[in-house]
Amino acid sequence: MVDVDDYHRQGLEAFQADNFTGAIAKMEQAVALNGSRADIRANLGVILHRAGELDRAEEQFRASLVINPDDPTVYYNFGLMLGDSGRLGEALSQYDKSISLDAGNAAAHNNRGNLLKKLKRVEEAIVAYNRAIEADPNFAPAYRNFADAEEALGDVQGAQKNYARAIGLRGDVGSRIRDALLLPIIPESKDQILEYRNRLENRLDKLLDDDLIFEDPLSQVGATNFALAYHGLDDKAIQEKIARFYRQACPSLTYDSPHCESSPSLAREKIKIGFVSSFLYEHTIGKLMHQLIEGLPRSRFEVQVLSFSNIHDQWSEKLTQAAGSFICLPNSLSVARETIAAAELDILYYADIGIEPMTYFLSFSRLAPVQCVTWGHPVTTGVDTLDYFISSDLTEPEGAENFYSEKLIKLESIPSLVAPPDFNGETSPDMRGNSPLVVCPQSLFKYHPEFDAILRLILRDNKNAEFRLIAGNFDAWTNLLQKRFARTMGELADRIIFQPRLDREQYAKLIQTADIILDTPHFCGGMTTFEALAADTPVVTLPGDFMRGRVSLGLYKQMNVLDCVAADAEDYVGIVGELCSNEVNRIDLREKIHGTKNKIFNDQGVIGSQIKFFEQALADI
Known part of the structure; x- marks a missing residue:
């Protein structure tokens, strides 16, 4: 006869084999036989979390803690789940409880630091990483995250030292890449800028020579070379080298939507266009894109807004109303690109690439026959699946096409249709x-x-x-x-x-x-x-x-x-x-x-210029 321990064991075995459905079924049978086992409920919570069933996972963690409120591991796993659901403050509280019961858990201190960093409390995050290292001096993730926090604060020397420690302990590809991309956010001098650009290129060459392979750039790297654009120098060669490395070392980035194998028909009733960004709310990007999204004639365009943000404010509401379809994309590269591919877009329009990692890594996919980017982050991407960079003849110098890996499109006016801000005229x-x-x-x-x-x-x-x-x-x-x-x-x-x-x-x-x-x-x-x-x-x-x-x-x-x-x-x-x-x-x-x-405000000519470009780009395929 199968008893509760048998179901529990079978559930764990199924989980280890990545059979989440089977694991959940066995664990639920174990709970049905004995619902007072805190360990079974806690393990069921972990499995439900991994399966993406966060509400049900929370129920099991809470039930486990009612039975046994003194298990630091359950608080730790509950914190992981709450963090993944975006409830950062609650997650922080669970890590605090876990640490109060087991101060020697380096992973708990490390994860607590990661939450503090997401909450922009970077100085406090550094304290947490130090405590993780005190708990386990060989815990490589703490050194890596410590370096990331120091980089965010502009301490490039400290970051360089801790990336080196992380690499020495674990030698992971992600830490090597982050170390290579390290740049000062507030440069001391022009000489320091040149020093770190040279360092970046040398380390990139070494990474390319080592024939590295890795699978998940979001979790293993999780950053862009954002600061490079502020140096006042030609970034094209470096941008292309970085993109070439990612294309070579991370095969999972290459993805082609099946519908891109055939050319779109201009005879179809409407052009399907999608606008994608992580900043479609009260942010410069949202303000720059709103009126273009709203102004494209629906008789000619089917407009979709694809947002990686979960921020809801006045501007996100405006963009939702402006779009024919507003899709909140998950923070999963594979799921996001499958979602976009299913839309079978003719044109994918990146409002920005390079500010954050999600859209940068997404841009390595071919998700529409025409893929373009504009001046949200005004520097070439270096990515070979970006076809066009939309700019303006008013802002580009002579010979500007040499600075872009994309084909440069120079509109007659600034490429964004901007409404005047609602100032009340008050001075202070x-x-x-x-x-x-x-x-x-x-x-x-x-x-x-x-x-x-x-x-x-x-x-x-x-x-x-x-x-x-x-x-x-x-x-x-x-x-x-x-x-x-x-x-x-x-x-x-x-x-x-x-x-x-x-x-x-x-x-x-x-x-x-x-x-x-x-x-x-x-x-x-x-x-x-x-x-x-x-x-x-x-x-x-x-x-x-x-x-x-x-x-x-x-x-x-x-x-x-x-x-x-x-x-x-x-x-x-x-x-x-x-x-x-x-x-x-x-x-x-x-x-x-x-x-x-x-x-410069409400320039309706911007919409006409963009439409002309869209139609020509599709005709040129």
């Missing part, structure tokens, strides 16, 4: 004194070391002006930039006020209150410039060598207002000085911006 007296207020509201990783010399001259020449920057996402970023400024500017750096992080309303008031906005060279403002010009606030810009440093120039060209476009660094300093010293000129310039800014 507490943000300024009686002096001209000069603001640079860009993210701190946009501050190229070459900008320091320009800022130093502006500070030197405009002693009565007030200068405000916005602090970084992490205090460590602000500290790194302040340290660099002190070295490159001396005492002049003391005049720069780092404004604490602002909410949406406070940010709008700052933009409207400012007399002058400073644009960052090499990687300039995008949505920031749209917003500043909407507030009639002049943006002084120095166009760079690549599109990512020329967006503000493109907007000014569209407005036919070039007063604040500098020819070189000296001219940039001079324009700022003239505006700081001459209030009449500032007022005149605001009036000029006010009278022409309508040319």
